[in-house]
Amino acid sequence: xxxxxxxxxxxxxAAGCHDGSCVIWDFETRGIAKELRDKDCxxxxxxxxxxxxxxxxxxxxxxxxxxLWNVVDGEKVARVMLPNVTLHARLHPGSYFxxxxxxxxxxxxxxxxxxxTGSTTVLPVSISDVGAEAIPPSRNKFADGSPAIRVIPATxxxxxxxxxxxxxxxxxxxxxxxxxxxxxxxxxxGVVIKHIIFSRNGQYLLTNSNDRTIRVYENLLPLKxxxxxxxxLSSSEAELEGIEKLKAVGSKCLVLFQEFxxxxxxxxxxxxxxxxxxxxxxxxxxTKGDHKIYIWGRAGHxxxxxxxxxEALSDLAWHPVHPILVSLSVKGLVYIWAxxxxxxxxxxAPDFKELEENEEYEEREDEFDLMPDTEKVKELDVNxxxxxxxxxxxxxxxxxxxxxxxxELCFLPAIPSPDIPEQQDKxxxxxxxxxxxxxxxxxxxxxxxxxxxxxxxxxxxxxxxGNSIADDMGTNxxxxxxxxxxxxxxxxxxxxxxKPLTKIKPSGKSSKARNKSGEGQDTLLFEDDVTDEYM
Numbered sequence: 001x002x003x004x005x006x007x008x009x010x011x012x013x014a015a016g017c018h019d020g021s022c023v024i025w026d027f028e029t030r031g032i033a034k035e036l037r038d039k040d041c042x043x044x045x046x047x048x049x050x051x052x053x054x055x056x057x058x059x060x061x062x063x064x065x066x067x068l069w070n071v072v073d074g075e076k077v078a079r080v081m082l083p084n085v086t087l088h089a090r091l092h093p094g095s096y097f098x099x100x101x102x103x104x105x106x107x108x109x110x111x112x113x114x115x116x117t118g119s120t121t122v123l124p125v126s127i128s129d130v131g132a133e134a135i136p137p138s139r140n141k142f143a144d145g146s147p148a149i150r151v152i153p154a155t156x157x158x159x160x161x162x163x164x165x166x167x168x169x170x171x172x173x174x175x176x177x178x179x180x181x182x183x184x185x186x187x188x189x190g191v192v193i194k195h196i197i198f199s200r201n202g203q204y205l206l207t208n209s210n211d212r213t214i215r216v217y218e219n220l221l222p223l224k225x226x227x228x229x230x231x232x233l234s235s236s237e238a239e240l241e242g243i244e245k246l247k248a249v250g251s252k253c254l255v256l257f258q259e260f261x262x263x264x265x266x267x268x269x270x271x272x273x274x275x276x277x278x279x280x281x282x283x284x285x286x287t288k289g290d291h292k293i294y295i296w297g298r299a300g301h302x303x304x305x306x307x308x309x310x311e312a313l314s315d316l317a318w319h320p321v322h323p324i325l326v327s328l329s330v331k332g333l334v335y336i337w338a339x340x341x342x343x344x345x346x347x348x349a350p351d352f353k354e355l356e357e358n359e360e361y362e363e364r365e366d367e368f369d370l371m372p373d374t375e376k377v378k379e380l381d382v383n384x385x386x387x388x389x390x391x392x393x394x395x396x397x398x399x400x401x402x403x404x405x406x407x408e409l410c411f412l413p414a415i416p417s418p419d420i421p422e423q424q425d426k427x428x429x430x431x432x433x434x435x436x437x438x439x440x441x442x443x444x445x446x447x448x449x450x451x452x453x454x455x456x457x458x459x460x461x462x463x464x465x466g467n468s469i470a471d472d473m474g475t476n477x478x479x480x481x482x483x484x485x486x487x488x489x490x491x492x493x494x495x496x497x498x499k500p501l502t503k504i505k506p507s508g509k510s511s512k513a514r515n516k517s518g519e520g521q522d523t524l525l526f527e528d529d530v531t532d533e534y535m
Contacts, residue, residue: 001332003315005048010276010320011410014057016045018332022059022069024412027319033412036069038076046087051098054409058101060086066103068115071409078115084108087151092177094160102154102163110154110165112180123175124182125152125167127243153195157219158202161227166193166207174253176227183230184250185243188215195271199278200320204298205254206281208272213261214283216298217254258300271316275323282325284313291329293337308335 001015001023012033013025020043022036036057043063050057056077057069064085068078084105091098104110112121154165156177163180165173170193172186188207195208198219205217221229233249240248260281268286275282278298285292291308293316311329318325325337345352 001328001334002044003046003048004317004326004328004334005050006317006320006326007050007054007410008052008320008408009054009410010322012050012054012412013317013326014048014050015328015334016048016059016061018044020045020061020063022048022057024057024071026412026414031414033414034071034074036071036074038067038079040079041065041067046085047089049089049091049101051091051096052093053096053407055096056091056098058089058091058098060089060103066101066113066115068098068101071412080113080115080118082111082113082120088153090156092160093156093158102156104151104154106151108152110152110163112163112177121180123154123163123165123180124173125165126169126171127173127182127185127246150192150194153193155196155198157198157221157226158223159226161225162221162230164196164198164205166196168192170209172196172205172207172250172254174230174250176230178227182246183227183234184253185246186217186250186254187247197273199274200276201278204257204274204278206272206274208269208283210268212266212268213259214269214272214281215256216258216260216281218257219253220255221253258298260294260296260300262294271313273316273318275318276320280318282316282318284316284327288312291327291335293325293327306337 001017003016005014006012006027007014011027013027015023015025017023020038020041022045023032024034024036025031026033036059041061041063043061043065045059045061047060048057049059055071057071059067059069061067062085064082066078066080066082066086066089067076069075070077082103082105084107086103086105088104090102092100092102099114099116101113101115102110103113109125110123112123114120150168152165152167154163156163161177162183163175163177165175167173170188170191172188172193173182174184174186175182188209191209191211191213193207193209195206197206198204199206202223203219205219207215207217209215230249230253233252234245237245237248258281260283269283270286272281272283274280280303281296281298283294283296285294289310289312291311291313293306293308293313294302295304295306297303306325308327309329311331311333313327314330315328316325317327323339327335327337329335345354
């Protein structure tokens with residue numbers, strides 16, 4: 001796996017793979033729910049993005065392609081080829097059926113792509129002193145020595161009417177998504193911006209720069225109709241013109257809230273993101289071979305440091321609802337980080353006190369005496385005539401922006417996998433042996449199988465014994481199987497010393513034939529034998 005992304009509810013986790021496929025995991029059961037594979041794409045996936053309501057997924061690959069998938073059907077909806085490799089692609093967040101996406105290619109300006117027609121629109125990445133004019137990015141090396149081949153980050157705001165672009169000149173450009181005009185500029189002390197990310201609620205903006213600092217800005221614009229608010233701000237600064245006017249408007253759009261950095265090691269950061277509620281900021285170490293994750297409170301203090309295996313971290317995602325982190329290593333393995341909860345019995349019984357070791361306790365004299373109730377329990381002030389509303393559904397604060405009229409995809413139906421042929425062969429072989437073992441029983445079982453269970457139940461025990469002895473004797477008078485008396489019968493005979501119940505005397509020619517064979521001596525049937533055999 002090369003990249004990961006959660007859906008809005010956190011129930012599904014999409015992972016782009018090295019072979020060009022996209023695997024969707026059911027995060028509750030940790031099983032594969034769907035696999036999206038395109039025969040035309042065998043290159044590695046560089047980014048994965050869910051649509052707002054989870055019915056579509058956008059993937060970008062190293063073969064310069066963008067592919068839009070239908071998650072339920074697993075079918076390809078659209079495929080667009082771009083001139084450069086796209087490392088980050090984001091769908092427009094304001095539509096149920098997305099048709100526009102924002103792509104950030106290598107060493108090129110971000111572009112808006114119409115997935116239906118394949119047309120592209122290049123966004124401006126810099127502003128000259130004369131006016132709004134697009135300038136190609138510099139091809140010199142940066143201050144940290146990294147090559148000039150990089151990605152210019154860009155992202156939609158919460159409702160997709162504005163696009164925030166971070167350039168190599170240390171500026172954040174606020175652009176209208178409809179006409180791609182630059183509406184405001186926010187300077188950041190001349191550093192190269194590598195990542196730009198909005199929080200889930202749209203109130204905070206995060207930037208990661210090459211000066212080894214993560215900055216969080218507070219969004220002063222309204223969450224809805226941000227473009228209209230920019231028009232009002234621009235009209236209030238009518239006396240200014242050009243870049244000065246754009247900067248004046250930008251100062252009223254974003255304000256620096258907090259900065260995060262490691263003052264000791266001065267490490268570079270990668271894959272920064274917000275928590276689901278925007279209260280925590282996460283950043284991973286960009287040092288080769290380190291799998292280290294830093295978690296800060298939005299106020300600026302470091303609250304947690306996580307260290308994983310000796311594998312460099314390539315991507316990071318925070319669960320939208322739960323305090324769970326998912327990290328991806330360069331080896332393609334996904335690691336899930338969660339809080340280790342301990343049992344707290346005081347949560348169930350407030351007066352419960354946990355003891356570290358045994359203590360001697362002295363009982364009070366009146367500790368278990370029945371005390372009369374001095375005060376009656378106050379009656380609750382409840383209006384029993386008031387109607388209880390069981391129809392209205394309260395909105396979850398984590399998904400307050402969701403439109404209840406739109407059906408959201410949270411889970412995928414599971415398809416049972418077929419049995420392995422080898423296991424089927426083994427099962428057939430074992431069943432054949434089982435049948436052989438059941439058919440190769442004693443003469444009694446064979447007789448029961450031929451005559452039926454009901455016929456045997458109608459016979460008395462003595463008759464059944466007589467029939468079995470007759471079956472043991474062949475037509476020539478020879479015995480097929482010698483019947484042994486039961487142990488219980490021998491014990492009972494020895495203890496009681498009783499006489500035989502019946503004595504069969506040989507008579508006629510048949511008796512002489514049995515005597516000649518040596519097997520035709522007096523046959524004795526004891527009552528104990530009969531009862532013991534058929535109890």
